[in-house]
Structures are given as C-alpha cells and as structure tokens.
Amino acid sequence: MNQPATNSLGNHKVTTAAPSKTKRLANSLPNLPLKTLFAITFGFCGVNMAFSLQSSQMSRIFQTIGANPTNLGLFFILPPLAGLIVQPLVGKYSDRTWNRFGRRMPYLLFSAPVAALVMILLPNAGSFGFGYASMAALIFGAVAILFMDLSSNICMQPFRMIIGDMVNEKQKDKAWSWQQAFSNLGGVLATLLPFILTFFGVANTAKKGVVPLSVRLAFYIGAAILLGISAYTIHTVKEYDPDTYALYHHIDPQAHKNTKPLWKLIKDAPKALWEVAVVQMFAWIGIQYMWTYTTGAIAQNVWHTANAASAGYQAAGNWYGILTFIQSMAAVLYGFLVLSHTNPLKRKFWYRFGIACFAVGLIWVFFIHNQYLLILPFCLIGIGFFTVHVEPFNIFTSSLDGSNEGSYIGIFNGTICLPQIIASVASFLVFRMVGKSMPGMMLVAGISMLIAVVAISIIKSDKPQKDLSDKAAA
Numbered sequence: 254m255n256q257p258a259t260n261s262l263g264n265h266k267v268t269t270a271a272p273s274k275t276k277r278l279a280n281s282l283p284n285l286p287l288k289t290l291f292a293i294t295f296g297f298c299g300v301n302m303a304f305s306l307q308s309s310q311m312s313r314i315f316q317t318i319g320a321n322p323t324n325l326g327l328f329f330i331l332p333p334l335a336g337l338i339v340q341p342l343v344g345k346y347s348d349r350t351w352n353r354f355g356r357r358m359p360y361l362l363f364s365a366p367v368a369a370l371v372m373i374l375l376p377n378a379g380s381f382g383f384g385y386a387s388m389a390a391l392i393f394g395a396v397a398i399l400f401m402d403l404s405s406n407i408c409m410q411p412f413r414m415i416i417g418d419m420v421n422e423k424q425k426d427k428a429w430s431w432q433q434a435f436s437n438l439g440g441v442l443a444t445l446l447p448f449i450l451t452f453f454g455v456a457n458t459a460k461k462g463v464v465p466l467s468v469r470l471a472f473y474i475g476a477a478i479l480l481g482i483s484a485y486t487i488h489t490v491k492e493y494d495p496d497t498y499a500l501y502h503h504i505d506p507q508a509h510k511n512t513k514p515l516w517k518l519i520k521d522a523p524k525a526l527w528e529v530a531v532v533q534m535f536a537w538i539g540i541q542y543m544w545t546y547t548t549g550a551i552a553q554n555v556w557h558t559a560n561a562a563s564a565g566y567q568a569a570g571n572w573y574g575i576l577t578f579i580q581s582m583a584a585v586l587y588g589f590l591v592l593s594h595t596n597p598l599k600r601k602f603w604y605r606f607g608i609a610c611f612a613v614g615l616i617w618v619f620f621i622h623n624q625y626l627l628i629l630p631f632c633l634i635g636i637g638f639f640t641v642h643v644e645p646f647n648i649f650t651s652s653l654d655g656s657n658e659g660s661y662i663g664i665f666n667g668t669i670c671l672p673q674i675i676a677s678v679a680s681f682l683v684f685r686m687v688g689k690s691m692p693g694m695m696l697v698a699g700i701s702m703l704i705a706v707v708a709i710s711i712i713k714s715d716k717p718q719k720d721l722s723d724k725a726a727a
Contacts, residue, residue: 282421282501292489293419294432296361297412299482301439302475303368303405307332308544309444309577310376310468311398313570316549316561317464318378318390331395332402333541333673336666339403341515343410344663355492356418357411357659364407365483369476371401376469390462408483410663417650417658419493422597426647430593433642437581437588437635442478444577446471451571461562467571504656518660523652526661528712529645530668535705536608536641537672538679542698543615543634545680548573549691555624559691572624576631583635592643597651604644605709608702611637616699619692637702648712 285293347357354362378394412432420428450467451457457467492498499506513521548570552558555572556565595603614633621627649665650658680694687693 281503282419284421284424285419290420290424290428290431292486293415294412294428295435296482296486296490297409297432298435298439298442299365299479299486300405300408300412301436302443302478303372303401303408305440305443305577305581306372306446306472306475307375307398307401307405309548309574310447310471310570312545312548313561313567314376314378314464314468315391315394316566317459318394318462330674330677331399333670333677335399335402336406337670337674339406340410340666340670341660341663343407344414344659344661345515347411347414348657348659351495354487355490356498357414357492358487358490360407361411361483362487364404365480368401368404368408369480371397371404372472372476372479375401376464376472378464406666408479410659410666412486413646413666414659414662415490415492416646417653417662418498422651425650426595426597426600426643427593429643429646430588433639434585434588434593436642437584437639439478441578441581441585443471443475444574444581446474446574448571448574457567457571458564465567502656513657513660515660515664518657519664522661522664523649524713525649525652526665526668529649529665531711532604532608532705532708533645533668534672534675535701535708536611537669538676539611539615539698539702539705540638540641541673541676542680542694542701545677546691546694546698547618550618550695551576551624551627553690554618554622554692555627572627576627579628580631580635580638583632584639587636588639588643592639597647600644600647601709601712604640604648604712605706607637607640607644608706608709609637610634611641612699612702612706614699615695615702619696619699 343360347360350356350359352359375394375397378390378397416425416428416432447457447465447467450470455467455470457465459465493501496506548566549559551573552566552569556563556569558565558569560566592603592607610633614630614637617630617633618627621630645668646662646665650662653661683697684694687697
C-alpha cells in the first residue's frame with residue numbers, strides 16, 4: 254500500500270503518493286502559493302544588483318582608470334566568456350547534486366560570498382597606486398570583472414533552474430515575469446545608488462585614475478544586499494527530494510545519476526533551442542553594445558565630452574544610472590501588469606512586440622541630445638529588456654521534460670553569452686566603421702535588434718507543454 258510522502262518548501266507543504274508507476278502518471282507539479290513563488294523568484298533581486306552595477310558602471314570604471322574607448326570591447330569579452338563556460342557546468346553538476354542544502358542552493362551558498370568580495374574589489378582598481386592607464390590597473394580590473402562575473406553567474410543559475418524544477422506550466426509565465434521584475438527592482442537599487450549618494454554629498458569625482466567614492470560605496474552596499482537576500486533564499490527555499498521531483502516530472506528517480514555529457518545534450522537538444530538561439534544572437538549583440546557604449550553616447554550627445562575624467566562625463570554616468578532606474582521601473586510595471594497575465598499561446602507575439610520596442614528605443618537614443626527626452630526611449634528599452642529575459646525562457650523551458658533541466662538551462666545561457674563575445678570582438682572593427690562614435694554604436698545596436706524582430710518568425714516550437722495536472726489526468 255502506498256504511503257503518503259510529504260515534502261516542504263518553506264511553509265508550503267506538498268503531499269504526494271509514493272512514486273508508483275500508476276501514481277506517477279497521475280501527478281504533476283502542483284500550483285504553488287504566491288508566497289512560495291515569491292520565495293523562489295525574489296532572490297534574483299540581489300543577484301541583479303551585481304549585474305546592474307557591473308553593466309551600468311563598468312564602462313565608466315575602465316575609462317576612469319585609463320582604458321582607451323577603442324579597446325573597451327576587450328574588457329566586455331570577459332563576462333560572457335565566463336558565463337559561456339560556467340553556466341553549463343553549474344547546470345550539469347547541480348542536476349546531480351542532492352544534499353541537505355538541496356540541489357541548486359549549495360551553489361548559491363558558495364558563490365554569493367565570493368561575488369560580494371569581488372564587488373568590493375572591482376571599483377578599487379584605481380585605488381591601489383597602480384597609476385593612470387597603467388597595465389597593472391587594467392589587469393587588476395579585468396581579473397576582478399572576470400571573477401565577479403564567474404561568481405555572479407554561479408549565483409544566477411540556481412534561481413533560473415529552480416523555476417524549471419518546481420513551477421508548473423500554468424504558473425511559468427508568472428514565475429519568469431516575477432523573477433525578472435524582482436531582477437529589475439535590484440537593478441533599480443543598484444543603478445540609483447551613485448546618484449543618491451552624490452545627492453547626499455558623497456564625492457562623485459576623484460583624482461585622475463581613481464573611481465569616485467560614490468561608485469565605490471554603491472558597490473559596497475550592493476555586496477551587502479546580495480549577501481542578505483541570498484541568505485534569505487537559502488534559508489527559505491526547500492527543494493524537492495529526488496523521489497518527489499521524479500514523481501512530479503514523470504521521470505526515473507535515478508535519472509540524475511546518469512546524466513549525458515554536454516556535447517550529447519547539445520546534439521539531442523529540443524528544436525526550440527536552435528530556433529530561439531537565432532533570435533538571441535541578434536538581440537544580445539544589441540544589448541552588448543548598449544551596455545558598452547551608452548554612458549559614452551550620452552556624454553557625447555548631451556554633455557559634449559568624451560573625456561572620462563571630466564565632470565560632464567561623470568554626470569553622464571550618473572544620469573545613465575537614473576535612466577537605468579526608469580528602464581527598470583518601466584520593465585517592472587510592464588512585467589507585473591502585462592506580461593505576467595498574458596496567454597501562454599501568445600508568447601511569440603509578446604516576444605516580437607517587446608524586441609520591437611527595444612529596437613525603437615535604441616535607435617531613438619542616437620538622435621536625442623536632451624537628457625530628459627532620453628526618458629522616453631529608455632521606457633521602451635525597459636519593456637524590451639524585460640521581454641528578452643522572460644519570453645525566450647518561457648518558450649525554451651516548455652520544450653523540456655524535467656530531465657537534465659539544469660544542464661539545458663545552462664546550455665541555453667550560451668545563446669546569451671556567445672553573442673556578447675561575438676559583439677565584443679567585432680566592436681574593434683565596427684567602432685571604427687562608425688567613426689569611433691559611441692552614439693553610432695547605439696544605432697548599430699538598434700539595427701541588430703530589428704533583425705532579431707524579423708528572426709522571431711522562424712520560431713515554431715512556441716506552444717506550452719500539455720497540461721499534466723491531476724485534474725487533466727483524471
């Protein structure tokens with residue numbers, strides 16, 4: 254006779270039957286209470302503080318310590334290269350990890366303190382007496398950004414994988430939207446910090462080659478918040494044990510012990526991976542150029558300076574933080590009010606709409622020379638940025654069956670990292686082709702995003718999984 258088995262997730266208890274063959278066919282992932290979805294998705298707020306500070310301040314930091322704008326792409330190769338290597342490995346090995354801390358959480362337990370430590374070190378690249386534009390300062394900054402991205406990527410993966418592990422198809426759109434909304438809230442906090450600190454009198458300029466105190470303090474605060482939220486997630490989220498996971502996903506409980514090598518998983522990947530990857534290629538080339546050149550584009554168009562040591566350039570860096578805040582708020586509102594309530598059958602439509610908004614926003618930045626008018630395109634960029642982080646994962650994870658879930662999400666992240674590497678390498682040529690104009694690179698980013706809009710037409714595997722709930726099975 255089957256005995257009931259109880260599994261807990263925070264305060265949420267799930268009662269299941271023992272995983273007999275008959276019962277396995279009649280059980281699927283349950284609907285989770287909203288408080289459980291919150292516990293699963295809120296942790297991304299802390300992780301994205303690290304990524305947002307990195308993306309919004311990295312160009313500013315490296316130009317402040319003396320990096321040549323022509324060579325900025327070199328430094329931006331390192332983060333996606335780290336992600337391309339680390340994310341599939343974390344996915345593969347976490348698929349086989351089940352201990353008293355869980356399946357995905359042990360990786361967060363290790364990586365969050367490392368990420369926080371590197372966040373403290375990175376903005377100090379110019380504070381150790383290396384000298385302006387010295388090779389030592391640039392190498393220190395490059396190594397710091399590499400380790401920051403390695404640890405941040407390891408932090409990020411558990412949050413993405415646990416949605417595939419624990420959230421059913423009916424709630425998946427809501428979960429991905431919530432996660433990205435909380436991610437944007439983390440981005441809001443991160444990017445506003447330099448502006449707020451400056452407002453309260455913290456120095457926003459420093460001697461040549463030294464990153465201003467406002468930026469350094471922003472990184473310190475971000476590190477503390479990352480640690481706090483990660484600790485909350487580790488304490489709150491209780492993952493399913495192997496038998497319960499297998500029961501809900503209708504797979505062999507021992508399947509995780511015999512995972513395929515990564516090359517075999519790529520060879521056997523669902524068609525949706527390759528379809529979405531084409532769109533991702535052009536979308537993330539555009540995003541990479543946006544991250545690399547927006548601060549300089551705003552400084553040239555609005556403050557009419559390319560001198561990273563000038564007050565105008567530092568003001569442009571702070572204003573980009575405000576624009577990123579506006580972008581994030583537009584994304585949060587769009588996510589909570591629109592995208593989390595959309596029909597799963599319309600995912601491709603909303604994917605196309607969001608990237609089209611992104612393209613228009615990027616191209617618009619090229620033409621604007623008034624700092625306040627920049628608010629409008631950044632609202633569109635916020636809608637697009639949110640969409641790019643939600644719909645591709647909705648479409649792709651709906652093609653998975655529960656086995657090798659983490660490995661495939663790690664592999665899928667390669668469709669984000671590889672385009673960034675290509676964009677960074679190509680930037681040495683493209684930047685010269687547009688006359689070394691940073692606003693011109695924003696135009697290039699928008700054109701790449703328009704190509705992504707067209708590429709969405711090739712996606713055919715955009716239907717949600719069949720409902721396997723108890724009600725449907727009955």
